[in-house]
Amino acid sequence: xxxxxxxxxxxxxxxxxxxxxxxxxxxxxxxxxxxxxxxxxxxxxxxxxxxxxxxxxxxxxxxxxxxxxxxxxxxxxxxxxxxxxxxxxxxxxxxxxxxxxxxxxxxxxxxxxxxxxxxxxxxxxxxxxxxxxxxxxxxxxxxxxxxxxxxxxxxxxxxxxxxxxxxxxxxxxxxxxxxxxxxxxxxxxxxxxxxxxxxxxxxxxxxxxxxxxxxxxxxxxxxxxxxxxxxxxxxxxxxxxxxxxxxxxxxxxxxxxxxxxxxxxxxxxxxxxxxxxxxxxxxxxxxxxxxxxxxxxxxxxxxxxxxxxxxxxxxxxxxxxxxxxxxxxxxxxxxxxxxxxxxxxxxxxxxxxxxxxxxxxxxxxxxxxxxxxxxxxxxxxxxxxxxxxxxxxxxxxxxxxxxxxxxxxxxxxxxxx
Amino acid sequence: xxxxxxxxxxxxxxxxxxxxxxxxxxxxxxxxxxxxxxxxxxxxxxxxxxxxxxxxxxxxxxxxxxxxxxxxxxxxxxxxxxxxxxxxxxxxxxxxxxxxxxxxxxxxxxxxxxxxxxxxxxxxxxxxxxxxxxxxxxxxxxxxxxxxxxxxxxxx
Ligand SMILES: Cc1ncc(COP(=O)(O)O)c(C=O)c1O
Numbered sequence: 044x045x046x047x048x049x050x051x052x053x054x055x056x057x058x059x060x061x062x063x064x065x066x067x068x069x070x071x072x073x074x075x076x077x078x079x080x081x082x083x084x085x086x087x088x089x090x091x092x093x094x095x096x097x098x099x100x101x102x103x104x105x106x107x108x109x110x111x112x113x114x115x116x117x118x119x120x121x122x123x124x125x126x127x128x129x130x131x132x133x134x135x136x137x138x139x140x141x142x143x144x145x146x147x148x149x150x151x152x153x154x155x156x157x158x159x160x161x162x163x164x165x166x167x168x169x170x171x172x173x174x175x176x177x178x179x180x181x182x183x184x185x186x187x188x189x190x191x192x193x194x195x196x197x198x199x200x201x202x203x204x205x206x207x208x209x210x211x212x213x214x215x216x217x218x219x220x221x222x223x224x225x226x227x228x229x230x231x232x233x234x235x236x237x238x239x240x241x242x243x244x245x246x247x248x249x250x251x252x253x254x255x256x257x258x259x260x261x262x263x264x265x266x267x268x269x270x271x272x273x274x275x276x277x278x279x280x281x282x283x284x285x286x287x288x289x290x291x292x293x294x295x296x297x298x299x300x301x302x303x304x305x306x307x308x309x310x311x312x313x314x315x316x317x318x319x320x321x322x323x324x325x326x327x328x329x330x331x332x333x334x335x336x337x338x339x340x341x342x343x344x345x346x347x348x349x350x351x352x353x354x355x356x357x358x359x360x361x362x363x364x365x366x367x368x369x370x371x372x373x374x375x376x377x378x379x380x381x382x383x384x385x386x387x388x389x390x391x392x393x394x395x396x397x398x399x400x401x402x403x404x405x406x407x408x409x410x411x412x413x414x415x416x417x418x419x420x421x422x423x424x425x426x427x428x429x430x431x432x433x434x435x436x437x438x439x440x441x442x443x444x445x446x447x448x449x450x451x452x453x454x455x456x457x458x459x460x
Numbered sequence: 461x462x463x464x465x466x467x468x469x470x471x472x473x474x475x476x477x478x479x480x481x482x483x484x485x486x487x488x489x490x491x492x493x494x495x496x497x498x499x500x501x502x503x504x505x506x507x508x509x510x511x512x513x514x515x516x517x518x519x520x521x522x523x524x525x526x527x528x529x530x531x532x533x534x535x536x537x538x539x540x541x542x543x544x545x546x547x548x549x550x551x552x553x554x555x556x557x558x559x560x561x562x563x564x565x566x567x568x569x570x571x572x573x574x575x576x577x578x579x580x581x582x583x584x585x586x587x588x589x590x591x592x593x594x595x596x597x598x599x600x601x602x603x604x605x606x607x608x609x610x611x612x613x614x615x616x
Binding site: 065066394395396397398401402404405412413414418421427428456457 | 461463466467472497498499500501525526527528529530531585588591
């Protein structure tokens with residue numbers, strides 16, 4: 044591999060990567076699509092915040108309150124510039140991607156006027172969505188008597204766009220799709236779908252949970268109306284997610300949760316609401332987590348998103364290639380590292396994914412087994428579950444080798460092939 | 461980590477050659493249980509028969525998709541419970557549940573659990589206990605449905 048990243052230096056930033064597991068096996072962490080590990084730089088910022096600056100935000104005049112508020116709002120600036128948001132006010136902090144997607148689907152259910160979704164209207168998703176980008180739209184369409192439709196998948200695990208013009212039509216109010224699939228690894232042609240959706244006046248929601256961690260992102264260039272992602276998959280803390288939305292859209296949507304900080308004024312009969320972003324941030328926000336996310340973004344930027352994307356591509360290509368040696372492996376999703384992210388789900392003939400991951404774990408290799416919150420995509424490929432290895436900026440070729448050795452051992456253990 | 465404690469030979473045998481597999485007629489109740497975390501599924505049918513000493517488990521048939529532990533557990537359970545009076549089967553069920561929830565501290569009674577003792581090691585792998593219990597919970601549910609008289613609403 045010709046690598047743009049100094050992975051050995053990067054690994055030193057992640058304390059957990061030196062962990063030894065049972066029987067003194069070194070940790071081989073191949074589950075970053077599930078959640079990423081955190082660098083010392085992020086841990087330090089969290090620690091410093093709680094030790095020196097902790098206070099609630101936006102409601103204290105004292106010095107700590109001012110420091111905490113400044114750090115929290117600075118994190119918003121950092122995230123906004125990282126994703127190319129035209130305005131910092133368009134960055135809403137949520138607790139994760141799921142909450143961001145539910146925020147959009149719920150406020151659309153409550154919206155009146157041109158955004159309202161009702162009987163006869165359609166919402167379009169895809170068969171490769173994470174459950175977090177399926178269920179909120181099922182709830183919306185069920186509640187409003189609208190129809191949920193979806194793009195199917197090709198055998199290679201790409202979106203089948205042949206019927207895009209009939210699927211996305213003048214009845215379509217929302218198109219919501221994943222940018223990079225957490226199961227198949229597919230990178231979807233978001234721009235093509237945005238073009239068609241905007242032709243018919245639909246809004247486009249992009250689940251960028253796996254994209255923002257591994258690709259350079261410019262939401263303005265992407266052209267979508269809403270983009271959701273989650274801090275814990277991009278070397279940030281858990282408990283913090285981001286909803287970016289175009290200002291005009293966010294301003295038209297009604298509030299989501301009611302409470303402190305989201306108001307302009309409250310009287311017993313009725314209230315008026317704060318401007319965005321605060322309109323959508325009721326109650327004490329995840330302050331330390333937002334500040335930690337800001338630190339995570341600083342970290343990723345110091346490494347460089349182009350370099351991270353290139354590394355992800357190389358390590359994925361290497362793993363896809365080595366997996367073919369094992370025998371009995373069927374990769375679900377593109378088998379070449381073209382328009383493909385760093386998550387590889389596969390079947391091993393004759394051994395259930397649970398058993399594969401259990402045996403790999405006994406050797407320190409951490410992968411995910413199950414449906415990866417993408418049951419419909421598994422059903423599409425006629426399987427109930429799969430084993431998934433996923434990579435990030437700290438993943439090395441020897442770790443992929445450990446996976447391959449582990450898979451040979453699994454076959455031996457279960458006497459297959 | 462002792463993998464062999466988890467994957468006993470008996471478990472692997474039942475996994476490769478499951479007993480009483482497949483769905484059969486007649487049956488008194490059919491249930492479908494899933495493990496939402498991993499998606500393992502079992503559809504299970506129970507047929508009871510009357511005897512002088514009360515109801516007996518006449519047949520347990522099932523269709524299961526899942527890992528070696530959940531598949532083997534369905535096979536062992538069906539073999540163990542078929543032919544037993546329901547009351548005794550319920551008490552074997554309780555023993556197996558106690559074994560699985562015992563965090564590796566419970567010593568199983570081989571007389572009662574037979575091949576089921578092979579699952580003792582599973583109790584030390586908390587993530588796999590649900591796999592071992594999937595079919596057992598389905599059986600209990602199905603049996604309760606057969607033995608509990610229908611409510612008035614259900615009759616209607
Ligand atoms: C594609 C995709 N969408 C949504 C989510 C949900 O993220 P979270 O659980 O942080 O809300 C995930 C991660 O689990 C994901 O991979």
